[in-house]
Amino acid sequence: MAATRLQGVISPLISLVIFILGHGLMSTLLTMRLSAEQVDAQAIGLVSGAYFAGLVLGSFANARLIIRVGHIRAYAAYASLICTLTILHGLIVDPWVWAGLRLLGGFATGGLFVVLESWMLVSSTPANRGKLMSLYMILLYGALAAGQLLLKVVDPMMLVPFALCAMAASLSVIPLALSRVAMPAMIQPQKVGFLELFRLTPAGMWSSMTSGLILGAIYGLLPLFFTDSGYPIERVANMMAVVILGGMCLQYPIGRISDRFDRRLIIGVLAALLSVIALLMAALPAPQPQWLMTGLIFLFGGLAFSIYPLSLSHACDELKPDQVLSANQGLLLSYSLGAMIGPVLAPTAIHLFGPQGLFAYFCLCGVLLTLFLVWRQRVRAPVPLAEHQQFMPVPPNTPMSAELEPRPDVELAEPQGQTS
Structure with a gap:
């Protein structure tokens, strides 16, 4: 077996x-x-x-x-x-x-x-x-x-x-x-409406949408920034690999830190740091020294790719166990809406400020999310640390990711006997 x-x-x-x-x-x-x-x-x-x-x-x-x-x-x-x-x-x-x-x-x-x-x-x-x-x-x-x-x-x-x-x-x-x-037999999670999720976990929903606004523009427009800045194709490939590796390497340590604090605080700190790095990228003349660009892009990717899994973990902290799977669907939809809108909005900043306008856009997204989370910490008490679920890095691909997570108290159905 x-x-x-x-x-x-x-x-x-x-x-x-x-x-x-x-x-x-x-x-x-x-x-x-x-x-x-x-x-x-x-x-x-x-x-x-x-x-x-x-x-x-x-x-x-x-x-x-x-x-x-x-x-x-x-x-x-x-x-x-x-x-x-x-x-x-x-x-x-x-x-x-x-x-x-x-x-x-x-x-x-x-x-x-x-x-x-x-x-x-x-x-x-x-x-x-x-x-x-x-x-x-x-x-x-x-x-x-x-x-x-x-x-x-x-x-x-x-x-x-x-x-x-x-x-x-x-x-x-x-x-x-x-x-x-064997074919999986999925349980039916408690249905939680999309708008209802904004009421139950506004920080989680807005953070996931902001993650989409940023990552959608990274995937679609970051190569354009490098090419318009005069980078040869080999270096563009290296930089795109570095930003993704940053996301892979930093998600887990950042997530484990968030297990010990109010996750809204950690997401807000990430957004603020992302804004600072984006501002540096927008202000520094191109082309920057390779070591400096590589370091900044690595950190930028690590911060940007960490926002979505932290927002999902925060939502899971605030919701009941039988709402987790439905919340994953809602946060994924929120992320995807942001990822659809981001690549359409960001070119406006590029048109106004040139290639560096893309990082001006990233900076604005980070600042707005930081301000929103600071406000949320003032109007809603944090989830007690004893009620925190353990952080798990989750890619924003499908709602199945929530079922792959070993979150406690979330029961999954056994597979049926038929095969595919």
């Missing part, structure tokens, strides 16, 4: 790494190509925002399809769609067409993450779920960073990098296709 469960966990993790290698390359590749085609920042932001719009639709709308046809069939269908859409990006270079393709691609990617995370859920046990989540996070961000480095060996003006991304999506089907696992 233990060997079967281990095999069930390994297959989705291998598929995750293969897919994310191409996915990480694709996200930066699109911005680089549009920049080389002299497309304005507003259109680039629209393309990025369309992806997140599709991602949130896929995360919530695809679960029924997956349950109906099975994990493997659903994954194969989504991967095939992503493969086709990726090739179309290389054949038709037009920002409006790409926005539509990214919307569909985001929808399919949301479905892939639902399959992978639910597969890991049913293949794990409550005893090993915490270690599995940590391994999942390391592989996810590690593969995402490695995908950035592939930019060094491809020409964004050719079809080849798009073909590589398509191949990664297609090849990721193989580990799952060669495995069998």
Whole structure:
């Protein structure tokens, strides 16, 4: 039984790494190509925002399809769609067409993450779920960073990098296709309305939305900042990898610190520090010394990527155990709305202030979140430390992430007997 469960966990993790290698390359590749085609920042932001719009639709709308046809069939269908859409990006270079393709691609990617995370859920046990989540996070961000480095060996003006991304999506089907696992039977969590969540945990909801405003612009527009600042493609790849590695390395230590304090205070401190670093990035003349840029970008990524999992942990502290899964859906939706809006808003600052305007935008987001959290600490008492749930780093991908977390008092259903 233990060997079967281990095999069930390994297959989705291998598929995750293969897919994310191409996915990480694709996200930066699109911005680089549009920049080389002299497309304005507003259109680039629209393309990025369309992806997140599709991602949130896929995360919530695809679960029924997956349950109906099975994990493997659903994954194969989504991967095939992503493969086709990726090739179309290389054949038709037009920002409006790409926005539509990214919307569909985001929808399919949301479905892939639902399959992978639910597969890991049913293949794990409550005893090993915490270690599995940590391994999942390391592989996810590690593969995402490695995908950035592939930019060094491809020409964004050719079809080849798009073909590589398509191949990664297609090849990721193989580990799952060669495995069998019982279908997960999800419990029905207590339904908590989206607006009700703003009343129950306003700090959690606004923090997650601000995280989306920042990360959506990082994924979609940070490569544009580097290219417009005169960085060669090799250094752009390095910097994008560094910002992601910063997020991977700093989330857990920051989260464990938050277990000992009011999480609103920690999130506010993160937002304030992020604002300071962003202000430095906006004020320093380009190009900065490599050691300075690398250090600042590493810290910036660590702060930016830590806000969402802290906001989810804070929400879990404030809510009842049977509301946690529904709260994860609400915070993910709040994050996704921010990630849709951020890449569309940030180009306004770029238009006004040049490439450094992107970091002026980040600074403004951090300042507004800091002020909001300071106000919330004045009007609502902190959650007692004895009632804090243990922090776990969670990627803003699907609501399944909440079920992968080993939070106490949250019971999960056993898998059904049928296989996919």
